[in-house]
Amino acid sequence: MTSSNAEASAEASRYEPLDLAQHRTELLAIIAAVRSAPSFDIGTLRRILRRHPRAGSGFFSKGQLLAAYRALVAAGELPFEAETFGRLQTKPVRTQSGIAAVAVLTKPAGCPGRCIFCPDDAAMPKSYLTREPGAQRALRNGFDPFRQTHNRLAALHNTGHATDKIELLILGGTWGAYSHTYGEWFIQRCLDAMNGCDSRSLTEAQELNQRAASRCVGLTIETRPDWVTPQEVLRLRRLGVTRVQLGVQSLDDRILALNGRGHDVEATRLASRLLRAAGFKLHFHWMPNLFGATPASDRADFSRLWVDPDLRPDDLKIYPTALLEGTALYDLWQQGQYQPYDQTTLVELLADCKSETPPTCRITRVVRDIPSDYIVQGSRASNLREQVQEQMANTGRRCQCIRCREVGDVALDQAALTLKVSRYETGAGLEHFLALETEAGRLAGFLRLLLPWTDRAIPRPAELEGCALIRELHVYGPALHIGAASDGQAQHRGLGGELLNAAEEIATGAGWTRLAVIAALGTRDYYRQRGFSDGELYMAKALAAAPMKP
Ligand code: SF4
Ligand SMILES: [Zn+2]
Numbered sequence: 001m002t003s004s005n006a007e008a009s010a011e012a013s014r015y016e017p018l019d020l021a022q023h024r025t026e027l028l029a030i031i032a033a034v035r036s037a038p039s040f041d042i043g044t045l046r047r048i049l050r051r052h053p054r055a056g057s058g059f060f061s062k063g064q065l066l067a068a069y070r071a072l073v074a075a076g077e078l079p080f081e082a083e084t085f086g087r088l089q090t091k092p093v094r095t096q097s098g099i100a101a102v103a104v105l106t107k108p109a110g111c112p113g114r115c116i117f118c119p120d121d122a123a124m125p126k127s128y129l130t131r132e133p134g135a136q137r138a139l140r141n142g143f144d145p146f147r148q149t150h151n152r153l154a155a156l157h158n159t160g161h162a163t164d165k166i167e168l169l170i171l172g173g174t175w176g177a178y179s180h181t182y183g184e185w186f187i188q189r190c191l192d193a194m195n196g197c198d199s200r201s202l203t204e205a206q207e208l209n210q211r212a213a214s215r216c217v218g219l220t221i222e223t224r225p226d227w228v229t230p231q232e233v234l235r236l237r238r239l240g241v242t243r244v245q246l247g248v249q250s251l252d253d254r255i256l257a258l259n260g261r262g263h264d265v266e267a268t269r270l271a272s273r274l275l276r277a278a279g280f281k282l283h284f285h286w287m288p289n290l291f292g293a294t295p296a297s298d299r300a301d302f303s304r305l306w307v308d309p310d311l312r313p314d315d316l317k318i319y320p321t322a323l324l325e326g327t328a329l330y331d332l333w334q335q336g337q338y339q340p341y342d343q344t345t346l347v348e349l350l351a352d353c354k355s356e357t358p359p360t361c362r363i364t365r366v367v368r369d370i371p372s373d374y375i376v377q378g379s380r381a382s383n384l385r386e387q388v389q390e391q392m393a394n395t396g397r398r399c400q401c402i403r404c405r406e407v408g409d410v411a412l413d414q415a416a417l418t419l420k421v422s423r424y425e426t427g428a429g430l431e432h433f434l435a436l437e438t439e440a441g442r443l444a445g446f447l448r449l450l451l452p453w454t455d456r457a458i459p460r461p462a463e464l465e466g467c468a469l470i471r472e473l474h475v476y477g478p479a480l481h482i483g484a485a486s487d488g489q490a491q492h493r494g495l496g497g498e499l500l501n502a503a504e505e506i507a508t509g510a511g512w513t514r515l516a517v518i519a520a521l522g523t524r525d526y527y528r529q530r531g532f533s534d535g536e537l538y539m540a541k542a543l544a545a546a547p548m549k550p
Contacts, residue, residue: 020071023060026052027068030060035084045087062088063158089160099165099217100156104148104190105138106172106182113174113224114260115249116291116328117321119374125172129324131371134171145186149193153214165522166194167218174247176227180235187239191216191521206240206521215522218242220283226263228271230459233278237461237537242520243281243315246271250290251304251311258292260328269310273427277452277460279471279518279538283315283364288349289341289378290321291329295349302353310427314448314472316401317365318353320346320384323376330376340378343387350384351391354399360422360433362402405443406476414495417444419502428460429453429469434502436495445475447499451510463535467516468507468543473499473523500530508543516540 020027033048034040049059060068066088072078111118111126118127128135141147149168156163168190175183184202191205192198194214199205209216221236222245236244246268250256253264272282286305288298305311323333323340332338341349350366357363366388372380381387392398422433429452436444448471452460475495507515516538519527524539532539 020068023054023068026054027060027065028072030065031069031072031078031084034065034087035081037087040087063155066160067158085160099167100161100163101167101169102149102152102156102190103134103169103171104145104152105135105143106170106175106178106186107143109173109178111173112177112227113247113262115262116260116332117287117324119324119327127173128171129370129374131374133369145189146193149190153193163214165217166214167220168194168216169220171222171245173222174227175221175223176232183239187219202239209521210524212522216240217520217522219520220245222247222285224263225267225271228274230274233274233280233459234461234537236280237278237518240521241280242518243283244275245283245285245317246275246313248284248311248313249287250293251301251308252293252297255290255292255297255301259290269308269427272310272313273458274460276426276450276471277428277458278464279450279469279516281315281448281472282313283317284311284313285317285319287319287321288353289346291332291338295341295345298349299352302356306356306358309425312424312426312431313361315362315364316357318350318363319365319368320350320379322368322370322374323378324370324374325376333377343379343381346379347384347387347391350388351395351397354388354392354401355397357399357401358424359400359402359405359435360424360431363399364403402443402446405437405441407438407442407444408476412438412444414498417495419498421502421506426450428458432503432506434499434506436499443476445495445499446472447474447503448472449503449506451507451512461537463538463540464516466512467514467538467540468503468510468512469538470500470503470515470517473517475499496526497530504543508545513543513545514540515543 030048030052033051034045037044037048045062054060066085069078069084069088073080105128106125108123108125113126119129120126121129123130123139124135130136130139137152138148141151153163153166170186170190188199188202188205191202191209194216195205195208195212197208199208219239219241220243221241224247228244228246248268249261250259251265251268256264275282284305286302288302293301305313305316321329321340323329323338329338354363354366367379367384372382389399398404416439417436420435420437422435424431424433429450432449432451434447434449436446438444450469450471452458452464452469473496504515516535517527517532517540519532519539524534527539530541532541
């Protein structure tokens with residue numbers, strides 16, 4: 001075991017179960033009460049815990065109760081009941097999209113950007129703040145990739161979450177600005193933690209991860225549009241990246257310049273084209289209330305996301321500008337040149353933005369999770385998302401985005417699902433969004449198929465020559481352990497296969513003879529079983545020739 005492995009195990013022991021023998025009576029009484037409660041919520045649990053305090057020191061945590069329940073089930077003393085397990089799980093929503101997210105931060109470093117709103121906390125990678133929840137975890141682990149990943153996996157496991165499918169999010173400043181050696185090492189060590197063993201190279205770690213207990217089914221990095229070049233796109237693919245968070249912030253050259261972004265809208269268009277043509281999923285960050293913007297200009301700016309074919313992101317984070325001390329924006333505010341929107345203005349603006357978002361995009365956030373005491377003036381509401389939903393409901397509107405339509409944790413009747421295909425033009429090709437929907441319009445799964453333009457010269461990896469391209473395949477439902485019974489839930493019921501068949505038909509019908517997929521390490525076996533074979537950076541299969549037209 002390396003020293004970092006040893007330290008990681010030490011930290012993980014915070015989550016270790018209690019000595020069952022010592023607390024047996026109280027634990028059995030609590031679990032019996034949890035099992036027999038006719039209905040259950042956090043209030044029920046609190047009442048049960050108050051009735052059975054932990055001898056000597058406060059109350060048991062949910063993680064400890066779950067560990068005790070697991071041990072008693074393993075010893076054959078209690079039956080396994082999904083209902084009881086669910087009641088003891090922490091925040092089941094975290095894995096409801098079928099995949100557990102593990103976010104890690106790169107080490108503190110500067111950034112080539114000079115954005116006037118961006119905080120510069122010396123202890124953090126640029127743009128992050130020490131007391132942000134994710135940043136705290138990174139700091140505790142000394143920004144070490146192995147320890148951050150290992151401890152997050154341990155915490156997820158010990159709070160009852162499946163950890164076999166992991167979306168790894170590498171956050172912190174501008175990815176491309178870190179040295180390439182550091183980037184490679186960082187990803188290798190994250191994979192080592194998922195694999196449970198050390199590797200000698202990134203390639204070896206990638207190889208091992210394809211059959212590891214915790215497989216990487218998605219890898220995200222964040223960068224600036226002007227750092228995306230054809231060479232960088234190839235490097236990202238070699239590293240195994242599948243999704244790129246792009247700091248777009250505004251689609252107005254005047255606002256970009258006023259805020260010191262150092263790139264123009266054309267850079268965003270070009271980056272989006274290059275990344276999409278190479279199959280990456282595009283996750284934009286967009287900021288209302290920047291210096292020089294007004295609610296009206298923000299509404300116009302938001303519309304550009306969907307009107308301009310070069311943009312049209314797959315995922316979107318809306319980060320209303322936060323006024324933070326120590327930034328150049330703070331100086332402008334002190335001089336009376338900048339004013340954050342009031343709460344009502346912001347809520348109305350965000351409600352309008354959400355209403356305009358097409359059903360092919362997923363809004364992942366409408367506010368950044370900054371502790372409120374950092375914010376000098378402007379909205380400090382931690383429930384902004386709820387306020388926006390309420391505003392929409394009051395004005396008879398509903399958000400159509402992917403996140404708001406996911407089926408979540410419900411049993412499904414596959415036969416009752418309908419396949420709906422939406423088409424839209426992008427800079428890289430004709431996108432097809434294949435959605436499996438319930439009668440009520442809830443989303444059970446979707447696939448993004450790109451049919452590249454053949455009459456435009458868009459740089460793309462040579463391996464993709466002549467290929468239609470699957471950029472994303474996602475099936476919802478709770479994250480189940482591979483092989484676990486699925487009881488009608490979405491993940492293991494062949495919905496992915498149905499979407500793939502439909503994609504093949506569409507590509508074949510459009511005259512394509514090969515279909516490629518940007519496959520994360522942990523999904524490669526799945527695609528191999530469906531006839532795809534490994535290339536250097538992608539997997540691909542030949543398509544059966546389209547039937548001759550009479
Ligand atoms: S590019 Fe991002 S991290 Fe760098 S200064 Fe601008 S906002 Fe901050
Ligand atoms: Zn939504």
